[in-house]
Amino acid sequence: MTHTEDSSHHTSSAVLEYVWIILGALALTFVLRTFVFNVFTVPTGSMLNTIQEGDLLVGEKVTLLWDQPKRGDVVTFRSPADEETLLVKRVIATAGQTVDLRDGAVYVDGEKLDEPYTEGKPSTSLASQPGAKITDYPYTVPDGCIFVMGDNRTNSLDSRFFGPVPLKNVTTKTLFIFWPINHARGL
Known part of the structure; x- marks a missing residue:
């Protein structure tokens, strides 16, 4: 083998x-994104602050x-619409639990929730909005479902409007914010 042939063999x-290496990295990324993790951008202000x-x-x-x-988890799910x-919303109640909205507060199974993340925004029914699926409270969450609400209660369409979320529609349990870096923290 000549020097030129040896050099081209080494290059190839x-x-x-x-x-x-690139194909392996792409395959690993595909497997991780499909079965383990998901990264997504929050499109609205329904979970402020x-x-x-x-x-x-x-x-x-x-x-x-x-x-x-579980109650308090922040989850992502496929939109009913x-x-x-x-x-992305916060789990308020799970199957069999009863949700009530009164005096601007959320009650689950008769106990008022401590919700510092709402920053005092009132939690009211959305029953008067056209298309609302839940019009009567107290409301019992059906089997195989969760009841979710955005932390920005005055600017969130959530289970108060579109009803309970089937567990099969839940895609991830949110772990942390990673960008922008000044917002980075666990949830």
């Missing part, structure tokens, strides 16, 4: 190695395989 081996419009969040999918979301759109 290096290129092939880089191609395999906990989450800002435009924040990038990381959510995990794995624990949803054997565990259900458009399954291609992900919404």
Whole structure:
């Protein structure tokens, strides 16, 4: 083998190695995004001031395989209006629990929730809005569903409007905000 042949063989081996590294990285990214984590941008201000419009969040999918979301968890789910759109809200109640909205506060199974993340914004019924699915309170969450609300109670269409969210529509449990860096923190 001549020096030129040896050099071109070495170059083609290096290129092939880089191609395999890139393909492996792409495959790993696909597997992680499909089965383990999801990264998404918050499109609205419905979770202010906990989450800002435009924040990038990381959510995990794995624990949803054997565990259900709990009260206080921040989750993403497919929008009832458009399954291609992900919404992010806080779990207020789970299957079998009763939600009541009175005097601007949320009660679950008769106990008033301590909700510092709402910053005192009143939690009122959206029953008077055209298209509201829940018009009577107290409301019992059906089996296989959760009741969610945005932290920005005066600017959030949530279970008060579109009804309970089926567990099969929940896509992730949100772990943390990672961008912008000055908002980065766990949820």
